[in-house]
Amino acid sequence: MTTTIFDFVGSNQGEWKVTSMTTLKGEVLAPITHLQKVASTLEQSENGIWTLKGVISNLRYTEKEDKEKLVAIQEDLGRASATFAAFIPIRKSEAWWNLAQDERRKIMENKSQHTHTGMKYLPAIARKLFHSRDIGQPFDFLTYFEYAPTDANAFEELLYALRTTEEWTYIDREVEIRLIK
């Protein structure tokens, strides 16, 4: 077990009950009724109906000023009040990965305002990004959000804002799984 590598195990049992599962783009994921997030290793586990593995890494695009703000106001996953969650694995196209660092950064920051959009909803919506591309997983990123039922509207706003950015046009596979504890 590590503190940076996690498995999201989709099955018929687990901490989080699936309330909806929608394929927005690309291949579907096999239906599940429950999702469990567990500390793991790089060994490929065959648990549940499917297992998606992701790694917590350093922030790749966030600049100093924003990073300090983020660290000051963001809250951890696992708050007792956060009984709603969303698990949204995404894959970006080859066109995205062929961009140079400054091109990706421009899309993330100048145009998409990716960091500022997320920050607007802190600390209400706790977010964590798990990296999957470099470890040969079927998705590039596993995005994960936890929030209280009273912040459900704020979460819908955040998700809408993220999906209407230029960055999102590079996504070629996206599955949205809504969860309740």
Next chain:
Amino acid sequence: MTTTIFDFVGSNQGEWKVTSMTTLKGEVLAPITHLQKVASTLEQSENGIWTLKGVISNLRYTEKEDKEKLVAIQEDLGRASATFAAFIPIRKSEAWWNLAQDERRKIMENKSQHTHTGMKYLPAIARKLFHSRDIGQPFDFLTYFEYAPTDANAFEELLYALRTTEEWTYIDREVEIRLIK
């Protein structure tokens, strides 16, 4: 086997013979006489005296103009003429990883001129960077260089230039292994 995950297996047999092994900073690596680079998976292998695993990823700092130049002039590993090699696993300090993206970028590009330094020695010195930090390895990066004996002086120049950069001051573990085929 994948095309992006590699094991560097240090042992008493293999394609590359070790001509020298020097610990520049931090903990030593157990002595070996040969090194072999093999296509691998994420499963931890217990081959040889030690095995260091790395993943080829997207370029994290290179900007568009430089990326296009790099792609146009760099050559692949495995050239018949490239019978000299250097394998230099490095780890950067927590201070480095706590920097924000713009701070790291400034050190890499404005101050260290990391990309331009390497480019000056292309295509003579073939380079490849393998990422190890996110997969829980003892080093953050496995740097690897191949070149012809006639370019040995150029390689020493390149290595000296890299080591005198501000970026290198963040390195807290570094072992240099020189190789001949």
